[in-house]
Every structure is written in structure tokens, then in C-alpha cells.
Amino acid sequence: xxxxxxxxxxxxxxxxxxxxxxxxxxxxxxxxxxxxxxxxxxxxxxxxxxxxxxxxxxxxxxxxxxxxxxxxxxxxxxxxxxxxxxxxxxxxxxxxxxxxxxxxxxxxxxxxxxxxxxxxxxxxxxxxxxxxxxxxxxxxxxxxxxxxxxxxxxxxxxxxxxxxxxxxxxxxxxxxxxxxxxxxxxxxxxxxx
Amino acid sequence: xxxxxxxxxxxxxxxxxxxxxxxxxxxxxxxxxxxxxxxxxxxxxxxxxxxxxxxxxxxxxxxxxxxxxxxxxxxxxxxxxxxxxxxxxxxxxxxxxxxxxxxxxxxxxxxxxxxxxxxxxxxxxxxxxxxxxxxxxxxxxxxxxxxxxxxxxxxxxxxxxxxxxxxxxxxxxxxxxxxxxxxxxxxxxxxxxxxxxxxxxxxxxxxxxxxxxxxxxxxxxxxxxxxxxxxxxxxxxxxxxxxxxxxxxxxxxxxxxxxxxxxxxxxxxxxxxxxxxxxxxxxxxxxxxxxxxxxxxxxxxxxxxxxxxxxxxxxxxxxxxxxxxxxxxxxxxxxxxxxxxxxxxxxxxxxxxxxxxxxxxxxxxxxxxxxxxxxxxxxxxxxxxxxxxxxxxxxxxxxxxxxxxxxxxxxxxxxxxxxxxxxxxxxxxxxxxxxxxxxxxx
Numbered sequence: 001x002x003x004x005x006x007x008x009x010x011x012x013x014x015x016x017x018x019x020x021x022x023x024x025x026x027x028x029x030x031x032x033x034x035x036x037x038x039x040x041x042x043x044x045x046x047x048x049x050x051x052x053x054x055x056x057x058x059x060x061x062x063x064x065x066x067x068x069x070x071x072x073x074x075x076x077x078x079x080x081x082x083x084x085x086x087x088x089x090x091x092x093x094x095x096x097x098x099x100x101x102x103x104x105x106x107x108x109x110x111x112x113x114x115x116x117x118x119x120x121x122x123x124x125x126x127x128x129x130x131x132x133x134x135x136x137x138x139x140x141x142x143x144x145x146x147x148x149x150x151x152x153x154x155x156x157x158x159x160x161x162x163x164x165x166x167x168x169x170x171x172x173x174x175x176x177x178x179x180x181x182x183x184x185x186x187x188x189x190x191x192x193x
Numbered sequence: 194x195x196x197x198x199x200x201x202x203x204x205x206x207x208x209x210x211x212x213x214x215x216x217x218x219x220x221x222x223x224x225x226x227x228x229x230x231x232x233x234x235x236x237x238x239x240x241x242x243x244x245x246x247x248x249x250x251x252x253x254x255x256x257x258x259x260x261x262x263x264x265x266x267x268x269x270x271x272x273x274x275x276x277x278x279x280x281x282x283x284x285x286x287x288x289x290x291x292x293x294x295x296x297x298x299x300x301x302x303x304x305x306x307x308x309x310x311x312x313x314x315x316x317x318x319x320x321x322x323x324x325x326x327x328x329x330x331x332x333x334x335x336x337x338x339x340x341x342x343x344x345x346x347x348x349x350x351x352x353x354x355x356x357x358x359x360x361x362x363x364x365x366x367x368x369x370x371x372x373x374x375x376x377x378x379x380x381x382x383x384x385x386x387x388x389x390x391x392x393x394x395x396x397x398x399x400x401x402x403x404x405x406x407x408x409x410x411x412x413x414x415x416x417x418x419x420x421x422x423x424x425x426x427x428x429x430x431x432x433x434x435x436x437x438x439x440x441x442x443x444x445x446x447x448x449x450x451x452x453x454x455x456x457x458x459x460x461x462x463x464x465x466x467x468x469x470x471x472x473x474x475x476x477x478x479x480x481x482x483x484x485x486x487x488x489x490x491x492x493x494x495x496x497x498x499x500x501x502x503x504x505x506x507x508x509x510x511x512x513x514x515x516x517x518x519x520x521x522x523x524x525x526x527x528x529x530x531x532x533x534x535x536x537x538x539x540x541x542x543x544x545x546x547x548x549x550x551x552x553x554x555x556x557x558x559x560x561x562x563x564x565x566x567x568x569x570x571x572x573x574x575x576x577x578x579x580x581x582x583x584x585x586x587x588x589x590x591x592x593x594x595x596x597x598x599x600x601x602x603x604x605x606x607x608x609x610x611x612x613x614x615x616x617x618x619x620x621x622x623x624x625x626x627x628x629x630x631x632x633x634x635x
Binding site: 037038040041042076077078079081083085116118120122124125126129163165169170172173174175176177178 | 550552553554555556557558559560561604605607608
């Protein structure tokens with residue numbers, strides 16, 4: 001996590017440099033998990049919402065920072081125990097822009113500090129588990145300038161993160177890792193300075 | 194991960210009532226004389242006066258644990274609390290009472306010295322007091338000494354009016370209000386009010402005398418006192434519901450009566466007859482309490498009853514145990530006989546199945562063993578079922594009503610572990626069937 005903070009601060013410094021292009025957007029996306037256990041419990045899709053800041057570094061390279069939030073209710077298979085999951089993703093990375101007349105195509109890579117919080121409702125299991133982990137993300141997108149300064153961002157991200165919970169023998173429940181890999185298909189609306 | 198195994202656990206021998214079904218032998222036995230059960234009824238405690246020891250039998254395994262032996266000089270009587278793991282053993286040689294842990298067989302309170310020749314002891318139904326019957330023939334006196342079982346100290350000594358009269362046995366009424374002491378020499382019963390220790394006497398009753406009154410047992414409703422004549426070769430029932438009490442029944446036998454036990458529902462009494470001439474002709478005879486008729490003897494089948502010293506009826510089951518002492522005829526050491534009483538118990542549940550399941554959350558999994566079963570196909574209908582972790586039925590984990598879904602889920606299990614569940618049917622009167630076993634491996 002310290003490494004991520006250092007990287008975040010570094011990017012902030014970079015973005016705060018006099019930039020030719022700075023994009024701020026709010027976005028929402030269809031969250032499509034790939035992990036079978038996740039899908040079994042929380043369904044195959046959900047909504048994720050967030051903010052993203054992208055700043056030009058030069059030579060078509062941009063730095064970006066994002067914060068996204070996901071929350072979902074679900075039920076375990078067979079036993080139908082209610083459970084909730086809250087995921088906070090902090091994305092930090094680089095985008096490469098391919099400009100065209102009315103916008104830009106881009107792809108990007110980044111690290112994804114991820115916080116997972118689960119709340120399980122069963123008298124036989126500990127209710128709450130929360131932990132940070134670090135994953136990564138790959139981004140593809142199309143920015144369309146629809147008016148002066150105003151743009152929309154059509155994107156497809158793939159994020160991958162595994163939150164490790166150590167198995168401890170002879171505990172009431174058996175802890176295991178959580179894979180949070182997912183595709184995000186979304187739309188952002190932003191202001192381009 | 195999921196493995197389903199099931200099997201039925203059956204005790205050896207016949208399930209027929211009033212039938213000897215097996216034997217528990219042990220090389221350390223010499224002359225077992227007294228029996229008691231641990232508070233969870235999973236262990237049988239055996240006092241052996243010649244081996245100078247207390248032994249413990251795991252009633253699930255039907256075997257003595259050789260690692261557990263409690264040395265006591267000439268123990269002749271034993272009584273266990275029903276609310277915790279403490280029992281008391283009496284030694285008439287050292288005139289002591291010793292409190293010990295029924296699980297570990299360790300002394301927990303030193304030796305409680307009783308200043309008289311101890312005879313036997315009984316424990317109050319509320320478990321708060323042990324009554325020690327003792328005599329001093331030199332002073333021509335007899336006493337009941339009270340032991341406070343919480344502090345394990347001698348609390349009080351009551352002098353029995355009339356002095357030494359060959360006091361032989363003491364029982365406590367089911368409500369704890371009254372003590373009855375048999376006086377073999379005077380042929381009387383001393384009645385002691387446990388609240389103020391006032392005393393009265395039941396004298397020899399017409400038409401059936403109490404001469405030689407020795408062993409006592411009282412019905413669970415407190416209305417009938419069964420008295421045996423010991424070497425006097427008779428038994429009698431004293432009706433305690435009338436004033437003065439009357440003797441209602443008597444029977445004679447060629448064999449000496451060594452003990453008497455009454456079933457928990459009070460319908461049947463079992464008398465241990467020692468044939469002092471030919472040990473192998475000893476028997477356990479059966480008395481129907483309501484009709485006052487001896488209805489027969491235990492069917493011993495291929496087993497033996499040689500020198501029965503004591504009988505213990507395991508609570509909530511149809512199982513009885515007989516302490517057979519040293520056989521003077523054959524110089525064979527003693528042993529424990531197991532028999533079925535005539536208690537009507539439900540049959541074991543059937544069609545047991547166990548399955549290992551998992552309630553999988555995102556970051557944790559609750560391993561669950563789900564047990565299902567069906568009601569017995571014959572016999573009395575159970576009112577509930579009990580699930581135990583051990584064959585000795587000491588670790589109760591759940592009670593399931595017979596009116597609902599016959600299923601139990603055992604949560605928070607571990608991987609790579611085999612679990613055994615013993616399920617018993619519970620009848621309306623609280624009696625338990627033999628356990629049926631289901632095994633689940635995760």
C-alpha cells in the first residue's frame with residue numbers, strides 16, 4: 001500500500017505540472033465479474049460508479065487517477081445466507097491517447113489498490129471481513145468531444161485483484177481468497193480543460 | 194469433499210426385555226460390589242472391595258479404561274451427584290468417605306473421616322447432601338452423618354434413636370424430605386425427616402414382618418418402599434401412603450437377597466438373589482410393583498449371573514448393569530453383566546444419511562454436516578431425537594422434535610475430518626433408544 005501511495009503522489013505531481021490537456025469525468029459502468037463464486041453469490045452483473053482524473057504528460061501519454069465504488073447484496077448458494085460486498089477501487093496508471101478529429105481513442109494500464117469489505121449474515125460465521133489488496137487494470141476507451149470542453153467517455157476496463165485471507169486451521173469458518181476480477185463496460189461524462 | 198457413510202450401531206445380544214445381553218470383563222476386577230453412573234450417564238463407576246479400587250467403564254465402548262483406576266481401601270458403596278462430575282465412595286475399613294472426579298477418577302477433597310464404622314451412603318436428590326450411615330457397636334449407637342457436597346465437609350451427625358440395631362441401608366425419598374434406614378436386628382425401618390431430623394419408626398408390620406430388613410429401594414413416586422430381608426430371604430413392600438405404613442407384600446426365596454433396584458417409572462423392581470450354596474444358580478428376579486407379583490427372572494441366555502452384589506439401572510435407557518462378585522465356587526473374578534430392563538424404549542431411527550456441505554461466502558466457508566433420518570418403523574413413536582458426538586452419549590449436541598423435519602445441521606466443521614454422530618430416539622417418558630451411527634467426512 002505504501003508503494004501505491006508513493007505512486008499516487010508521484011502522479012499527482014505529474015498531473016499538476018502545466019498540462020496541455022486535463023480531463024475530469026464521472027462515470028458509471030456495468031460491473032461483470034468473472035469469478036464463479038462471486039457470480040454465484042452476487043449475480044453476474046452490477047453497477048459501479050466513480051470519478052476519474054486524466055492529465056496529459058506529453059507525447060500522447062496521459063496519467064490517470066480514479067476512484068470507483070461497488071456495492072451489492074447477494075445470497076449464498078444452497079443455504080441462501082444474505083451477504084453484502086463493498087469494493088473500493090483506486091486506479092492509478094498511464095493512458096496512451098490516439099487523437100482523431102472529434103476525440104481520442106486510448107488504452108491504459110494501471111495499478112488498482114482495492115479494498116474489500118464483506119458482511120455475511122449467518123449466526124455461524126463471523127459477520128465482517130475487510131482488507132486492502134493491490135491489483136491491476138487494463139483500459140480501453142473512446143473519448144468523444146460533444147461540445148466545447150464537454151466529452152463522453154465510452155470505455156471497457158478489465159480489472160484484476162485478489163484479496164488474500166489466510167486460511168487458519170481449526171477456526172469456525174475456513175477463510176479463503178477472494179478474486180474480484182471483472183470487466184467494466186461504461187460511460188463517463190466529463191469536462192475537458 | 195462430500196462423503197456419505199451410514200451405519201447402524203447395535204449393542205451385542207438381544208433387544209428383548211429382561212434379558213442379559215452381554216458382559217463387561219476386566220482383568221483388574223476381583224469383587225465388584227457397588228455401581229453408580231457419572232452425571233452424564235456415560236460412565237459406569239464400579240467399586241471393587243477386593244481390588245481396593247474404583248474402575249470406570251465407558252458405556253459406549255463397554256470397556257474399562259485401564260488408565261483410570263482410583264485406589265480406595267475396601268470401597269463398598271458409591272454415590273454420584275447427578276449435576277456434576279463428583280462421586281463419593283465409602284470405605285468401612287478406614288471409615289472414610291472420599292470425593293472424586295468421575296471423569297478423571299482423581300481425589301478432589303481428601304478423605305472425610307467419619308468417627309464410626311461406615312455402612313453405606315446415599316445422596317440427596319438435590320445433590321447437596323450425602324448421607325452416610327454408620328454404627329458404633331461398642332457404644333451401641335448408630336448415626337447418619339451429613340456431608341455438605343459443595344464444601345465437601347462433614348456438616349452434621351444425627352444419632353439414630355434406638356441405637357445400634359444392625360443398620361444396613363439408607364435411602365432418600367425422591368423429594369428429599371425423608372430418609373429411611375433399615376434395621377436388620379430390630380426388623381424396623383427408621384424414618385428421619387430431613388428438615389428437622391425428627392425420627393419415627395416403622396415396626397414389623399402384620400402380616401409380613403420386617404425381621405432382618407436389609408436393602409431398601411423406593412419407587413420414584415415415593416409411595417412404596419421395597420425392603421429385602423438379606424439373609425432373611427424375603428422381600429416386602431411397605432405402603433408409605435397410609436399412616437402408619439403397612440406391609441403389603443412378601444415373598445420368600447431360597448437365595449439371599451443382595452440388592453434391589455426399581456425402574457425409573459416405578460413399575461418393576463429387580464432383586465439380586467445370591468445363591469450362597471451354588472453361585473451359578475444366582476439370579477435377578479423381577480417384581481411387578483403394581484401387582485406385587487414376582488413375574489420371573491432375567492433370561493440369561495448364554496451368559497451367567499454368579500454372585501450378584503449390586504444392580505444399577507442406567508437412567509433414560511432400558512439398560513441395567515449387575516455387579517457380579519468373586520465366585521467362590523470357581524475362584525473366578527467378578528464381572529459386570531448387562532441386561533435389558535422391561536422399560537419400553539423407542540427403536541432407533543432409521544435411514545440415516547449424512548452429507549458434507551459448504552455454505553460458501555466470498556471470503557469464508559462454513560462447512561456443514563447435514564444429518565437426516567427417518568422415524569423408527571415400529572415400536573413407540575419418539576417425541577424427539579437427540580444427537581450426540583460420542584457413543585457414550587455424553588456429548589449432546591442437539592435435540593430435534595419428532596414433529597418437524599428430521600434433520601440436523603452441524604456447522605463450523607473442519608476440512609479433512611471425519612465426524613461421527615450418534616442419534617437416539619427419545620420416547621415420551623424420556624427413555625432413549627439404542628444409538629444409530631452416521632459418519633460424515635469433510
